[in-house]
Amino acid sequence: MSRTCCQITDAQFDEGVAKQNLKDYLSRGPAKHTKLILQAVRSLRLKNASLLDVGGGIGIIHHELMQDVVERAVHVDASSAYLKIAKEESAKRGAADAVQFIHADFTDVETEIEEVDIVTLDRVVCCYPDFQRLLTAAGRHGRRALALTYPQETWYFKAVSRLANFVQRLRKDPFRVFIHPVAQMESLLRELGFARTQTKRIFLWEMSLYEKK
Numbered sequence: 001m002s003r004t005c006c007q008i009t010d011a012q013f014d015e016g017v018a019k020q021n022l023k024d025y026l027s028r029g030p031a032k033h034t035k036l037i038l039q040a041v042r043s044l045r046l047k048n049a050s051l052l053d054v055g056g057g058i059g060i061i062h063h064e065l066m067q068d069v070v071e072r073a074v075h076v077d078a079s080s081a082y083l084k085i086a087k088e089e090s091a092k093r094g095a096a097d098a099v100q101f102i103h104a105d106f107t108d109v110e111t112e113i114e115e116v117d118i119v120t121l122d123r124v125v126c127c128y129p130d131f132q133r134l135l136t137a138a139g140r141h142g143r144r145a146l147a148l149t150y151p152q153e154t155w156y157f158k159a160v161s162r163l164a165n166f167v168q169r170l171r172k173d174p175f176r177v178f179i180h181p182v183a184q185m186e187s188l189l190r191e192l193g194f195a196r197t198q199t200k201r202i203f204l205w206e207m208s209l210y211e212k213k
Ligand SMILES: C[S@@+](CC[C@H](N)C(=O)[O-])C[C@H]1O[C@@H](n2cnc3c(N)ncnc32)[C@H](O)[C@@H]1O
Pocket: 005, 009, 010, 013, 034, 054, 055, 056, 057, 058, 076, 077, 078, 079, 082, 104, 105, 106, 107, 121, 122, 123, 124, 127, 128, 134
């Protein structure tokens, strides 16, 4: 029987990984790729906004944006361990009631989730095989903007991901890394009414901000 997105990511992003992520975040702040999303969202100068963070991991984007931009958030993640740690951290920050946590493959539950001002996907499309399905679902929820990070389409990232996926196959682990075509992601979001207004690169990652036209 084939395994679901949640089963695959639960195994990949377990409690040990989640706790280490939280430790890193608390000692060093958000990772550089996440900072690019935070800066892009802050550049929109929104206040009391609503956020949907798809594949939000330990919740860094809403922990940060609730300080100045976001009033309420929905955090959907296929990893139960990440969600548990995100929820505990939100409670410590007194924000638990302002965040709705959903353990699911976002594409399975998207119709139950309302539109928001901002949608974010930080390093999520590269964990999901069907970027059209994921981005179409995400794009439908963004009233103002959508910000995402994804691997740059470089030969060295492609080589690294091919090697990583080969090792995964040998280990009989179904988790894979995907480098999706950036031009096709852009044209899909354009069809949903977005225009790319910012692109920044850092090491292996690229961040793009899309705003509703
Ligand atoms: C590499 S982690 C990134 C976590 C966090 N955004 C960050 O950058 O630190 C990818 C996350 O996306 C989640 N994910 C992947 N596909 C998903 C989907 N279809 N629905 C919900 N979560 C998904 C995984 O469970 C995992 O938490």
